[in-house]
Amino acid sequence: xxxxxxxPFNVPGYVLALRRQGELLAGAAQRAGLATEVPSCPGWAVRxxxxxxxxxxxxxxxxxxxxxxxxxxxxxxxILGQGPADAELPEWFREGHxxxxxxxxxxxxxxxxxxxxxxxxxxxxxxxxxxxxxAIHRVDAERAAGAAGQPAGTAGxxxxxxxxxxxAAGQPASTAGPAAPGNGTxxxxxxAADGVDELLMGFLARNIQxxxxxxxxxxxxxxxxxxxxxxxxxxxxxxxxxxxxxxxxGRADCTAAGPASxxxxxxxxxxxxxxxxxxxxxxxxxxxxxxxxITWS
Numbered sequence: 001x002x003x004x005x006x007x008p009f010n011v012p013g014y015v016l017a018l019r020r021q022g023e024l025l026a027g028a029a030q031r032a033g034l035a036t037e038v039p040s041c042p043g044w045a046v047r048x049x050x051x052x053x054x055x056x057x058x059x060x061x062x063x064x065x066x067x068x069x070x071x072x073x074x075x076x077x078x079i080l081g082q083g084p085a086d087a088e089l090p091e092w093f094r095e096g097h098x099x100x101x102x103x104x105x106x107x108x109x110x111x112x113x114x115x116x117x118x119x120x121x122x123x124x125x126x127x128x129x130x131x132x133x134x135a136i137h138r139v140d141a142e143r144a145a146g147a148a149g150q151p152a153g154t155a156g157x158x159x160x161x162x163x164x165x166x167x168a169a170g171q172p173a174s175t176a177g178p179a180a181p182g183n184g185t186x187x188x189x190x191x192a193a194d195g196v197d198e199l200l201m202g203f204l205a206r207n208i209q210x211x212x213x214x215x216x217x218x219x220x221x222x223x224x225x226x227x228x229x230x231x232x233x234x235x236x237x238x239x240x241x242x243x244x245x246x247x248x249x250g251r252a253d254c255t256a257a258g259p260a261s262x263x264x265x266x267x268x269x270x271x272x273x274x275x276x277x278x279x280x281x282x283x284x285x286x287x288x289x290x291x292x293x294i295t296w297s
Contacts, residue, residue, distance in 0.1 A: 014127035015104045017191060021134040022097035025053065026090065028141035031150035034086050038144045040270050046144050051083045053137045054093040057100040060130050063113040064123065065103040070114050071297060100130060116297055117202040132195045139185045139270045185265070189230025192260035196222065199267055200234045200245050203294055208243050214291050215243055218253030218284040222267070224260035232260070236288075254280035 034047040041049060062068055084092040104127050111123045119125030187195070200222070207213040215238035222234040235250045237243060256263065258276035265271030269289045278285055 011104070011109075011123055011127045014124075014131040015101060017131040018104070018127070018134055019097075019101045021131065021138045022057075022094075022101070025134060025138040025141045026094055026097070028138065028145045029093070030090060032141060032145040032148045034089060036144045036148045038140050039147055040140045040143050044140075046141065047086060047089055049137060049140055049144070050089050050093045053134065054089075054096040055083075056133055057093075057096040057130065060126050061096070061100045061103045063115075064100075064107050064111060064126050067111065067113045097134075104130070117198070117206060128194070128198060131191075132198055135187065135191070135195065136268050136270060139265065139268075142185045143270075187261040187264060189224070189226035189260045191230075192264035193224050193226070193230040193232045195264045196224065196234065196260060196267060197232065197247070199292075200236070201247065204236070204245050204292055207293060208245060212293065213243055215240060216284045216287045216291060218281055219251065220284050220288065221249060221252035221255040222263060223249075223255060223257040224263055225257055226260050230260040238284075252280065254278065254282065254284035256285050 029046050029050055032046045034045065034050070036046050038044045038046060038049050044052075083089070104123070107123050109121060109123060111121070113122045113126075115122040115125040117125055117129070119128065204213065216236065217238060219238055220236040222236070224230055224232045232247070233249045234245065234247055235252060236245045237250075256266070256273075256276045256278055262271060262275045266273060266276055267288065273282065273285055
C-alpha cells in the first residue's frame with residue numbers, strides 16, 4: 001500500500017484544521033439544539049453527534065498522550081448509552097476537543113502509539129484522521145442547524161484575521177474552509193483533496209488489501225479539477241482478480257469530476273452525486289457509498 005501524501009499539510013496544519021473544525025462543529029450544534037435530528041446521520045440527534053465525536057476525540061487523545069499500543073476501554077455503544085447529560089454535553093465536547101488539540105500539538109515527531117492506517121508516523125496519522133473526522137461531523141452539525149432553520153451566519157465568512165496573520169507570519173494556517181452560507185458547507189481545495197486521498201488511499205486501500213472490498217462493478221476515476229490549489233486524480237479498479245486503488249489517471253467505466261470540496265462531501269456520503277460531473281455509468285459511482293465500509297481496526 002502506498003503511503004498517503006500529506007502535502008501541503010503537515011502536523012501543525014492538521015492540528016489547526018482540527019481546532020477550527022471542532023469550534024465550528026460546537027457552534028453549529030449550539031444553533032441546532034441537542035434534540036434536533038441530524039439529516040446526514042439517520043437515527044442520530046445532535047446530542048448523539050456530540051457524544052460520538054467527543055468520544056472519538058478522547059479515544060484519540062489516549063493513544064497520542066499515553067502512547068497506547070492497542071485499542072482499549074469502553075465501546076462507543078457504551079459511551080453513547082451513558083455520557084454526560086444534556087446540560088453538561090456541550091462543555092464536555094469542548095473540553096475533549098481542546099484536550100486532543102493540546103495533545104497533538106505537544107506530541108513529538110517520534111511519538112509511538114497504535115494507528116490503523118498507513119502514515120509517515122503515528123502522529124501524522126492521528127492529526128490527519130482527527131482533522132477529517134471532525135470536519136465531516138462539522139458538516140453533519142451544519143446540516144442539522146440548517147434543518148432547524150439556524151443558518152451558519154458569520155461562520156460563512158472567509159478565513160479569519162487570526163489565520164491570515166498566522167499565514168503571513170509563516171505559521172501554518174487552517175485551510176479547512178468556512179461554512180458556505182445558505183448552501184451547505186465547503187472546504188478549501190487542498191484540505192478536501194487530502195480528505196479524498198485519506199478515504200481512498202487509506203480506508204479503501206486497506207479494505208482491498210484485506211479482501212473485504214466487494215467492488216463496484218466497474219472502474220471509477222475521481223478527478224479534482226481545482227488545479228494547483230487542490231487538483232488530483234485517483235483510479236479505483238474493480239477487477240475481481242486484481243482490485244486496486246491508485247493515484248493518477250487511467251481508463252475508467254465511470255468518471256466523477258468536480259471541485260475537491262464537492263468530491264470530498266459526495267464520497268463521504270455528505271453530498272449528492274449531482275453536485276459533480278459524472279460521465280460513463282453512474283451506477284458505479286452510486287455503488288461506492290454502499291460498498292465502502294469504514295472501520296477503526
